[in-house]
Amino acid sequence: MLTGKQKSYLKGLAHTMQPIIQVGKNGVNDALIKTVYDALEARELIKVSILQNCFEEPKAIAAEIAEVINAEVIQVIGKTIVFYKESSKKKQIILPK
Template structure:
């Protein structure tokens, strides 16, 4: 089960930021492999908000793959549209994004 600690206002704010982002993590033919999880975790720790793309050659359902990645990285799933998803995890050591209350 995905934890969702974000309010609707915060999700809306993060979605607006994600509109202009390029995908950082790509899920390919291997699906959600340990390598993908590791690179996603590193990107999330560095950026807090990460756009994920499920490539056409991935055999998994895009929604299931992005949900699985969110669970394995312990991040909040902000949005899934088609083959793209937004993941967010707050970095308390060095925050990059100031969320609205």
């Protein structure tokens, strides 16, 4: 569980990032979850974009993905979700205490 200060720090890092994964009309499926997990393992902090043709709510998508891969939802703004998960292999982001 992240503190407010840590989430704020991660929001600042994510601000300039571009979404690297898009959720389309198929919604959340096993392939999407694996893609998000792999991206988080490589980068630790990612943005996911929800396309117009996806009819699921962004908060529901965020909660479902985060629960399955044990990641933190840093923020949901409009149709953009920011996820964080500490990498088990190459830790890159040092969180404030």
